Amino acid sequence: MSNRLEVRNVSKRFSRMSGVVERGAELMGLKAPNPVVRALDDVSLTVAEGEVVGIVGESGCGKSTLGRVVAGLLQASEGSVLFRGKQLDEMPGKSADEARLKVQMIFQDPSSSLNPRQRVREIIGAAPLHHGMTTARELDDYVSQQMQRSGLDPSMAGRFPHQFSGGQRQRIGIARALAVQPDMLICDESVAALDVSIQAQILNLFLDLREQLDLTYLFISHDLSVVEHISDRVMVMYLGRVVEEAAVGELFSHPNHPYTRALLQERPSLDPVQRRFSAIEGEIASPLSPPSGCHFHPRCPMAMERCRVERSELRLIGPGHKSACHLND
Amino acid sequence: MQTVMNSTKFRAGLQFIRQFSRSPLAVLGLVLITLIVLMAVFAPYLSPQNPYDLMQLDIMDGRMAPGTGSSAGFTFLFGSDDQGRDMLSAILYGLRISLIVGLGSAALAFIIGTAFGLTAAYVGGRVENAMMRLVDLQLSFPTILAALLILALLGKSIGNVVFAIVLVEWATYARTARGAALTELRREYVEAARSLRLPHRNILFRQLLPNCLSPLVVLLTMQVARAITLEATLSFLGLGVPVTEPSLGLLISSGYEFMLSGTYWIALFPGIALLVTIFAINLVGDRLRQLLDPKAARR
Numbered sequence: 001m002s003n004r005l006e007v008r009n010v011s012k013r014f015s016r017m018s019g020v021v022e023r024g025a026e027l028m029g030l031k032a033p034n035p036v037v038r039a040l041d042d043v044s045l046t047v048a049e050g051e052v053v054g055i056v057g058e059s060g061c062g063k064s065t066l067g068r069v070v071a072g073l074l075q076a077s078e079g080s081v082l083f084r085g086k087q088l089d090e091m092p093g094k095s096a097d098e099a100r101l102k103v104q105m106i107f108q109d110p111s112s113s114l115n116p117r118q119r120v121r122e123i124i125g126a127a128p129l130h131h132g133m134t135t136a137r138e139l140d141d142y143v144s145q146q147m148q149r150s151g152l153d154p155s156m157a158g159r160f161p162h163q164f165s166g167g168q169r170q171r172i173g174i175a176r177a178l179a180v181q182p183d184m185l186i187c188d189e190s191v192a193a194l195d196v197s198i199q200a201q202i203l204n205l206f207l208d209l210r211e212q213l214d215l216t217y218l219f220i221s222h223d224l225s226v227v228e229h230i231s232d233r234v235m236v237m238y239l240g241r242v243v244e245e246a247a248v249g250e251l252f253s254h255p256n257h258p259y260t261r262a263l264l265q266e267r268p269s270l271d272p273v274q275r276r277f278s279a280i281e282g283e284i285a286s287p288l289s290p291p292s293g294c295h296f297h298p299r300c301p302m303a304m305e306r307c308r309v310e311r312s313e314l315r316l317i318g319p320g321h322k323s324a325c326h327l328n329d
Numbered sequence: 330m331q332t333v334m335n336s337t338k339f340r341a342g343l344q345f346i347r348q349f350s351r352s353p354l355a356v357l358g359l360v361l362i363t364l365i366v367l368m369a370v371f372a373p374y375l376s377p378q379n380p381y382d383l384m385q386l387d388i389m390d391g392r393m394a395p396g397t398g399s400s401a402g403f404t405f406l407f408g409s410d411d412q413g414r415d416m417l418s419a420i421l422y423g424l425r426i427s428l429i430v431g432l433g434s435a436a437l438a439f440i441i442g443t444a445f446g447l448t449a450a451y452v453g454g455r456v457e458n459a460m461m462r463l464v465d466l467q468l469s470f471p472t473i474l475a476a477l478l479i480l481a482l483l484g485k486s487i488g489n490v491v492f493a494i495v496l497v498e499w500a501t502y503a504r505t506a507r508g509a510a511l512t513e514l515r516r517e518y519v520e521a522a523r524s525l526r527l528p529h530r531n532i533l534f535r536q537l538l539p540n541c542l543s544p545l546v547v548l549l550t551m552q553v554a555r556a557i558t559l560e561a562t563l564s565f566l567g568l569g570v571p572v573t574e575p576s577l578g579l580l581i582s583s584g585y586e587f588m589l590s591g592t593y594w595i596a597l598f599p600g601i602a603l604l605v606t607i608f609a610i611n612l613v614g615d616r617l618r619q620l621l622d623p624k625a626a627r628r
Contacts, residue, residue: 019458071524097526105524113517117539126535127525173521180525 003085004184004216005047005070005103010079012040012065037287039065041240042079044314047184052210052217054231054248056224056263058284062240063220067186070218072100083184101131104177108189110169114161120147120172121157128179142179149212150175151205167198174205184216191226203230224267228252233320236260239287239295242314246321256323258300294326302327348620358612365606369424376418377403381574386413392592408594410583416594419580420602426576427606430487431557434494438556439549441495442502447533447541449503450510461507467500473562480568487570490563494556505548509541543621550614554607561603577603 015036025031039062047053055063068074070081072088080087083103088096107113114123125143128134134142144154150171161169170190177185187206191199203226209215221227227234227248234251236244236259244257255261282299285291291298297307306326314324350356368375378385378401385401390413393405399415407416449460479493513519514537522532561578563569565585570576575583577599584595 068520073520073524100524101526103524105521107517107521109517113521115518115522115536115540118535122535126531127522127527130527130531176521176525 002049003046004049004051004083005045005218006082006085007043007045007066007070008080008082010040010043010066010069010076010081011038012062012069012074013038013077035288038240038290039287040069040076043237043240043242044079045235045242047216047218050210050214050216051233052219052231054219054221054227054234055237056221056227056234057237059222060239060284060287061237062287063237064188065240066237067105067188067218067220071103071105071186073105101180102182103184103186104180104182106170106173106177106185106187106190109193110166110173111161113173114169114176116161119158119160120152120164123161123172124157124176124179127176128181131180133179133181146175146179147172149178149209151201166194167201170194170198170202171205174202174209178209178213183214184218186218186220188220189222190219192221192223199226206230224263236263239285239290241295242322242324243296244321244323245314246318246323250318250321254318254321256317256321256328257296257325258302258327259296260323262299294324345620349616352616352619354612355616358609358616361605361609362613365424365609366428368421369428372418372421372425376415376421377401378415378418380414380419380422388413392587392595395594407598408592410580410595411587411592416580416598419575420577420599423575423577423580423599424602424606426487426570426574427557427560427578427603430490430494430560430570430576431553434491434498434556434560435549435553437491438495438498438552439502439545442499443506443538443541443545445499446503446506446508447510447537450507450514451529451533451537457507461504464500464503467497468504470497472497472559476559476563477566477568480563485568485571487574490560490569493563494559497559498552498556501552502545502548505544506541509544510537513537513540547614547618547621550610550617554610554614557603557607557610577606 013036016034022031022034026033041062043062043066045053045066055066057063065074069076072081082088083099086099088099091099121140121143124146125134125139128142129136129139140157143157147154147157152168152171152175156164161172164172173190185206191202194202206217207230210217217230219227219230231248234246234248235242236251236257238259244251244255244260246254246256251260252264255264281301285295285298291308293309294300294303294307294312297303300307304326310326312324312326314322315328317323317328373379378399380386387400390399390405390409391411393399393409393413395406395408395416396404397408398404399409399413403415405415405417407420409415410419445460445464449457452460475497476493479496480489483489483492519532519536522536527536557577560569560576561581564576564578565582567582569578572579580599581596581603584592584597584599587593587595
């Protein structure tokens, strides 16, 4: 199977831009340079054709940044993103744009991801019209098709987003993304803002669309049950680094990294035997000054001296199962 | 389907009108504005005399008190000036000039400033910094001083007055537009438009602009009043519109010299007309701000 997407050693740093005066002060040693946030630190990832890869982690772990780098909304500071083996930065402007169009995003908040001043017809139809996927004359039919496919009533194309419910709005967002005929969707917490019953409907829609359109997904979520339901493979992130990666069944039955185990324990459960709830100790550290060595060591019950000093690399510990923990040595 | 969506839009409009009219003062302002605009538009039919036509003026009718009859047979309701010009006619024609200058310059400044501010926010980085420093520079000049300089260089004409006002007022719109755009840029629909590779002009004018419009419309109403005042000030100082086409400000200015000699009406009535116009526009502007500005408390 070929790789639909490959992310190679991508890092993303954020820092506030210094003004002229500030830069002068920095040069003269009067002021410390602006702090740098390492949102992504040497992250690699491959997604095979037709695969659904889930990315989990607490808020601030860099999972949304990863999604935006892959979608081309953010430029990586280091590393490269390859689609079907081709690196986008090296492609000429036009074809890079076309390749990027094949990767679309489904956002978290269905109310802010739709322009409140546009009718559904324009929200869905503007991009395919601009990219020549349909003509002005056939636009209404085209939009109707997209709406139907996402489970919307095409007769509502003339309405504004605020006239729809949350689940319907998310369907509009999906129809908008699908209208440019992508082959990969990045779902950034796409069901987090919805009621549980609506969540299930939208997740099933994602799975149906995957069958119909051969879609590949990068599914970003903090909700483990959602990720377990939809993914083939799961990647766990902590403070900008990948800590564990495995097929979904393997990860949920045999979690290796202490952080993954802690996450799985925290999962709310209906099982009456497992009523104890033990939160991971401590707060997630600030990405401005991440802990040395293994980022997780201040909260890890099994931390050793080595964890404080040496960075733990992601390595293979079983077939298709990678983990970044010194305990495996 | 067409009727359904028209009716929802219609209902939203109706709702807005109902909210607007909850303030009697704002309604009064709106009625006054309508009357003033109608009076200015139909000035040739309403005024007993064409104040620009020197043939109709009789120097013997100069400085007549309000209520005296003219030699042409009509009554000087608001008196006459030293040239024998009927003040009512002069005010009606002066209103035209004032409104044209006020609306024209405010609208032009709105277009230029908004485009500038939106572009700055959208481009970001160093270009944005440079653009906004230019705005700061413009705003740090005293308005009247800058306008006086421009008019002194270019000479008197209605076009030049509009140009001068636009040049000193566009920066306010630019700053407001940039602020509004920065908030909107962070919302996900802009990211969606980017990832759909929509052209920049679509993102700027179809996505950002409609969502930034509310504070700008409020500013526009306020700035119309400001532009009229500024024009009156410039004319009063003798650098505004030419004497042959007097605006309200110029009328006040020419009446000013007779104020202390008991001929009060030449300056007083144009002054009242100016006051009422600006008052009415500000009443409506205030109400619009209350309704459209999310930061101001509702109702």
